[in-house]
Amino acid sequence: MTEEEKKGSDFERLLDESVRIHGHLCPGQVLGVRMSMFGLGKAGITDPRGKDRKNIIVYVEIDRCATDAIQSVTGCSLGKRTLKFMDYGKMAATFVNLGKKDPGTNRFRGVRVLAKEESRNTAMNYFPEIKEKYQRQTAAYKVMPDDELFAWREVSVEIPEEDMPGRPLRGLNVKNAESMCRTGERSERKACFYAGPVQGGRITRSCTDGFIFSSQLRFIFFIIHHQYIIVSLTQCS
Numbered sequence: 001m002t003e004e005e006k007k008g009s010d011f012e013r014l015l016d017e018s019v020r021i022h023g024h025l026c027p028g029q030v031l032g033v034r035m036s037m038f039g040l041g042k043a044g045i046t047d048p049r050g051k052d053r054k055n056i057i058v059y060v061e062i063d064r065c066a067t068d069a070i071q072s073v074t075g076c077s078l079g080k081r082t083l084k085f086m087d088y089g090k091m092a093a094t095f096v097n098l099g100k101k102d103p104g105t106n107r108f109r110g111v112r113v114l115a116k117e118e119s120r121n122t123a124m125n126y127f128p129e130i131k132e133k134y135q136r137q138t139a140a141y142k143v144m145p146d147d148e149l150f151a152w153r154e155v156s157v158e159i160p161e162e163d164m165p166g167r168p169l170r171g172l173n174v175k176n177a178e179s180m181c182r183t184g185e186r187s188e189r190k191a192c193f194y195a196g197p198v199q200g201g202r203i204t205r206s207c208t209d210g211f212i213f214s215s216q217l218r219f220i221f222f223i224i225h226h227q228y229i230i231v232s233l234t235q236c237s
């Protein structure tokens, strides 16, 4: 088997897997699989779900179909703390190689891959015989060259210790809350806690910014990849 044939069969296998997890074949699945294969290759990660599984973190910048494909190909997930969601609304992902650390820092080398905005139009130059737009896009994304689909650059990313995979560094009890806030120094300062005593205690971001879940229901159930996740609704969670 030539290198090109092997790449093709790897692609088909990875696409099959991601379609099974995502639930349907769509342009996002093809794009996400291609983006992952491309980004992993550029980042020097050859076996993300095997020998390199402890050496990878992926930052995704959008919650769309392609994100499921990225999760499927890389094996990274929120639960493993190896998938980070940055809500930037960009069809982009950064593949960080934890094996490439800048000495004396928390900075790691990676590759940010951005789906080119114009690739949607370029896709329409392919397969004129396919009339339906999404089917045509799906077929085109399978065969378009990488440089028509993606822009990329090498980046370095500072990853604080508490954002690394593994158990949370510590948990802190929160005033009036039934649940503990599991955090680290940085998230305490930047994301989860607002510094300083508030009415004699500390409060979480969900207290001050408003908790988005209505208190009409006692519990909300999320289903993520066949696992039920229960969020209890309290005044301050």
Ligand SMILES: [Zn+2]
Residues within 6 Å of the ligand: 022, 024, 025, 026, 028, 029, 065
């Ligand atoms: Zn989809």
